[in-house]
Amino acid sequence: MSQAASTRSTWSNRWAFILVAIGSAVGLGNIWKFSYIAGASEGSVGVFIAVYLACVALIGLPLLMAEILIGRRGRGNPVVAMLNTAEESGNSPYWALLGWVGILGALMILAYYSVVSGWMLDYFWQSLAGGVDVKTAEEAERTFGALMASPMRLCFWHTLFVALTTAVIARGVVGGIEAANRIMLPLLFLILVLLTLWGAVVGDMPAALRFMFNFKTEAIKPGVVIDGMGHAFFSLSIGMGAIMAYGSYLDKKTNIGYTCAWIAIAGVFIGLLSGAAIFSLTFGYGLTPAAGPGLILQTLPLAFSHMPGGWVFAIFFFLFVIFAAWTSAISLLEPFVSWLTERYGIHRARAAWSTSVPVWLLGLAVCLSFNEWSGFKFFGRILFDLLDHLATRFMMPLSGLAIAIFVGWRLGKTIVADEIRLKPRLFGLWFNVLRFVVPVGIALVFVYELVLRDWLQ
Numbered sequence: 001m002s003q004a005a006s007t008r009s010t011w012s013n014r015w016a017f018i019l020v021a022i023g024s025a026v027g028l029g030n031i032w033k034f035s036y037i038a039g040a041s042e043g044s045v046g047v048f049i050a051v052y053l054a055c056v057a058l059i060g061l062p063l064l065m066a067e068i069l070i071g072r073r074g075r076g077n078p079v080v081a082m083l084n085t086a087e088e089s090g091n092s093p094y095w096a097l098l099g100w101v102g103i104l105g106a107l108m109i110l111a112y113y114s115v116v117s118g119w120m121l122d123y124f125w126q127s128l129a130g131g132v133d134v135k136t137a138e139e140a141e142r143t144f145g146a147l148m149a150s151p152m153r154l155c156f157w158h159t160l161f162v163a164l165t166t167a168v169i170a171r172g173v174v175g176g177i178e179a180a181n182r183i184m185l186p187l188l189f190l191i192l193v194l195l196t197l198w199g200a201v202v203g204d205m206p207a208a209l210r211f212m213f214n215f216k217t218e219a220i221k222p223g224v225v226i227d228g229m230g231h232a233f234f235s236l237s238i239g240m241g242a243i244m245a246y247g248s249y250l251d252k253k254t255n256i257g258y259t260c261a262w263i264a265i266a267g268v269f270i271g272l273l274s275g276a277a278i279f280s281l282t283f284g285y286g287l288t289p290a291a292g293p294g295l296i297l298q299t300l301p302l303a304f305s306h307m308p309g310g311w312v313f314a315i316f317f318f319l320f321v322i323f324a325a326w327t328s329a330i331s332l333l334e335p336f337v338s339w340l341t342e343r344y345g346i347h348r349a350r351a352a353w354s355t356s357v358p359v360w361l362l363g364l365a366v367c368l369s370f371n372e373w374s375g376f377k378f379f380g381r382i383l384f385d386l387l388d389h390l391a392t393r394f395m396m397p398l399s400g401l402a403i404a405i406f407v408g409w410r411l412g413k414t415i416v417a418d419e420i421r422l423k424p425r426l427f428g429l430w431f432n433v434l435r436f437v438v439p440v441g442i443a444l445v446f447v448y449e450l451v452l453r454d455w456l457q
């Protein structure tokens with residue numbers, strides 16, 4: 001362990017870390033998931049967004065800091081980081097289980113994440129080849145349906161995406177992860193600003209904002225609350241070791257608190273901006289946001305087909321989504337790969353490519369769960385939904401809870417204060433939120449979800 005620690009890479013500087021963490025945070029979650037959950041919570045989008053923002057501030061941000069703290073203090077992959085910090089603070093080595101949940105959970109997410117990213121590659125390709133030309137909602141639905149019904153296409157794009165992700169990880173922390181983010185993130189941001197401006201000109205921005213921010217208290221329902229919290233976890237990449245692994249390459253000088261504030265603000269901002277762009281087009285063309293995972297692949301192509309310069313817009317839009325997905329996917333692969341290299345001393349490239357194989361295989365099963373294997377249901381869900389459900393509704397909140405308990409109650413204030421160097425009042429605020437608000441918040445949502453929801457709805 002100590003050997004591994006001495007040869008560990010470090011990000012080039014503090015901004016590089018902020019960049020890669022934002023790259024991890026901003027992804028399909030902020031664009032694809034956000035718009036379809038918002039679209040589906042009709043009449044209560046404002047509530048969903050309010051809950052999401054509250055959860056980012058009260059649960060997400062404190063947890064993000066705690067997770068990075070463990071990574072940096074533990075100086076190792078999530079399993080080793082948990083072991084080291086547990087040992088240093090005189091706690092049971094079983095805390096390392098939390099690291100295991102993280103590195104394996106991240107691979108599980110990656111398996112379906114890369115399938116959805118594959119859809120984006122497919123639509124990008126179609127846009128390059130002249131555009132997804134759909135004139136009616138039925139046509140849009142049929143076009144998307146055709147992709148879902150084709151195992152070949154799904155598997156092909158999924159394979160390509162896994163390869164792209166692995167190739168970055170194989171090149172190393174600074175040469176791969178950091179370099180990829182340095183190129184993609186600024187471009188992503190530029191494209192988003194252009195898309196939003198363009199979307200405001202040809203679309204209906206006031207309607208989009210009204211849709212997103214109309215807050216009606218009577219629309220507060222437990223389902224919306226858990227959606228908002230789940231989304232806060234997912235969109236900040238919390239609880240799956242990804243941010244912990246990134247944090248382990250962070251130098252000692254960087255202030256974790258301010259850095260995390262940047263990450264959270266950027267994540268929220270980019271999410272809301274892309275939501276505004278998407279809904280502005282949706283309403284501008286008299287469309288209703290379709291509920292379900294196909295939203296940005298059905299509603300938007302319809303808008304693209306009707307707007308001036310639509311296919312150029314489409315190319316840039318899908319490029320934007322692909323960049324966002326790619327920089328997130330690499331953060332899902334990194335934790336396990338870093339474990340493999342540190343545990344067995346294998347070369348990074350070999351570790352990366354061997355890890356990609358099981359992910360790829362599970363992803364193939366996910367591709368088939370939309371068509372050939374759609375009959376196989378687990379608890380009434382196809383494999384794709386099952387994995388997403390397990391990860392966002394159970395694994396992330398539970399490991400978030402465990403992280404809060406570990407850092408808030410077990411690690412000891414000396415270690416914690418040594419890592420989080422905030423002014424005493426700010427530190428106290430953060431620490432108390434982490435100790436009380438975060439666990440109670442997560443627990444309440446759980447009770448709601450598991451016990452009360454069916455009664456109340």
Ligand code: TRP
Pocket residue numbers: 024025026027028029030106109233234235236237238239240241242243328329331332
């Ligand atoms: N945050 C990413 C998104 O919004 C997804 C993601 C990347 C993630 N790494 C993660 C989610 C780690 C949970 C845990 O698309």
